Amino acid sequence: MAHRALVIAMLPAVGLRLLAVLGFPPALLFYGDSFAFLAEEPAPGTSRPSGYSLLLALLRPAHSLTLVTVLQHLLVLALAVAVYALLRRRGLPGWGATLLVTPLLYDEFMVLLEHMIMADAVFVVLVAAAITLIVWRVSPTTAAVGGLLLGLAGITRTVGLPLLLLTAAYLLIRRYGWRPLVALLVAGAIPLGAYATWTKVEKGKFALTEADGNFLWSRTMSFADCAVIQPSERLSVLCPNMPVEQRPYPPHWLWEDFSPLLKVPGTANRNQLAGEFARAAILAQPVEYLGAVVTDLGQLLRWERTAADEKTPYKFPAAERPISESVRGVAESYEGGPAATRVVEPFAGWLRAYQRFGYVPFPLLSLALAGTLVAALVRRRWDALLPGVAALALIVSPPFLAAFDVRYVIPAIPLVCLAAGLTLGTGTPFRGERPQPRHRREAVEVA
Known part of the structure; x- marks a missing residue:
């Protein structure tokens, strides 16, 4: 067989x-x-x-x-x-x-x-x-x-x-x-x-979601320092109110009661302000942003998917x-x-x-x-x-x-x-997948 x-x-x-x-x-x-x-x-x-x-x-x-x-x-x-x-x-x-x-x-x-x-x-x-x-x-x-x-x-x-x-x-x-x-x-x-x-x-906006700004903002909660970012008054409501070392993992900032994001009224307005804050934070703290990304990617070095006593869905x-x-x-x-x-x-x-x-x-x-x-x-x-x-x-x-x-x-x-x-593999792509250049076709015809 x-x-x-x-x-x-x-x-x-x-x-x-x-x-x-x-x-x-x-x-x-x-x-x-x-x-x-x-x-x-x-x-x-x-x-x-x-x-x-x-x-x-x-x-x-x-x-x-x-x-x-x-x-x-x-x-x-x-x-x-x-x-x-x-x-x-x-x-x-x-x-x-x-x-x-x-x-x-x-x-x-x-x-x-x-x-x-x-x-x-x-x-x-x-x-x-x-x-x-x-x-x-x-x-x-x-x-x-x-x-x-x-x-x-x-x-x-x-x-x-x-x-x-x-x-x-x-x-x-x-x-x-x-x-x-x-x-x-x-x-x-x-x-x-x-x-x-x-x-x-349904919602009056030509888009796939209304949360891309929210997610990017939550990413910046790993490092955002409003003393460095100096956001405008309309964005300052999204400043985190706890020290960096005490902040929970980014997704928690999207749903938990402590999140300043939930204080912003209106779904579309919240997403727009969050996106503006996130872009300002990344531009003001690019090294910290990349550091947060590298820290996250470091979890790819972890051998165990989940520890035996780890609480996880x-x-x-x-x-x-x-x-x-x-x-x-x-x-x-x-x-x-x-x-x-x-x-x-x-x-x-x-x-x-x-x-x-x-x-x-x-x-x-x-x-x-x-x-x-x-x-x-x-x-x-x-x-x-x-x-x-x-x-x-x-x-x-x-x-x-x-x-x-x-x-x-x-x-x-x-x-x-x-x-x-x-x-x-030792095989080649299916013949005819990629058209031959014109000069090669002419050479074959002449031959």
Whole structure:
């Protein structure tokens, strides 16, 4: 059997996801975010786009959170098969291609996000599928489908927006012609434009969110010193009122009662003032800003994802988590019954035990990405640079724009696997992907 190694690897991977379905029915819920996505009447989000909400709305008639999580599990498994198929096409043996997709199949955090009512698993699939398709074969059709997927990723999580431009730059630099480039950009603009128009109708502003300024402002709370910044009177209300060494992590400044951001009236006004303050802080304290970013990126050197005694939502729970009365109705309306996560032993316990070791440590992931980018340049594997640089962008951009979070790194995993395989492969891109220069065609005709 040509694909025996993949089949053997898939069986335990399916087993892990079955443990999640059996051990934590109907789904894992993430603080307030999950309930916002589950709202009965989807609306353009303030702090995040609502693309995932639209997917949940399509599935609502089934009244099954289990259906949502099973679909997410299947999508990631299908993505692993697609990456495997491309790597085989590029000359890797079956065992080698299988080895490179094992992080996607077995990483415990991937299983966790697939089983959670959050946009992350769908975002991972949209981004990685788009880049896999474009690397597989560049044509107007594949570029259009890839652009559409990246556009959908952009309305799922805004961090996906730069990837559309990055892919367009790849097509332009590699000189694939104007037709794939235009197809990519037009197709990508369709979901983005439609969503922004929806926001305009609902909120009067042509945008994807109304919180980019808020997030950047929260980033500056790691270092902002108003004695140095000297903000105008209208911005001074956003000055932090506690010493730097006592300040909590940036995301807390977005939601907690102590945040001066919550004193600013009006969503649009708050976002605008926060953005102005953040830009002033960065310009006044560029060294401190970069220092905060570097400190956050230093967490990539941490071997453990989460310590055994660390309080974090990124663990499979040991006990049922009651749903707050304020949002219980939202979840139960979607589920058509009780929606709190149940913990069913022994399946839940087996998955909790696996979580302690079943992951790719971030230092190894970072080393693999760096090594792949260097090797791709040395070996002139230009197609490996697209997933490699995309992975780098996904890892690095959050600390610049908001803060580091473990789950923000996970979308890079399939891209690093893909880039590494393309770098190691012995095959060449599909013939006809890139049009030959005119003088070469004429030479062939003469011969």
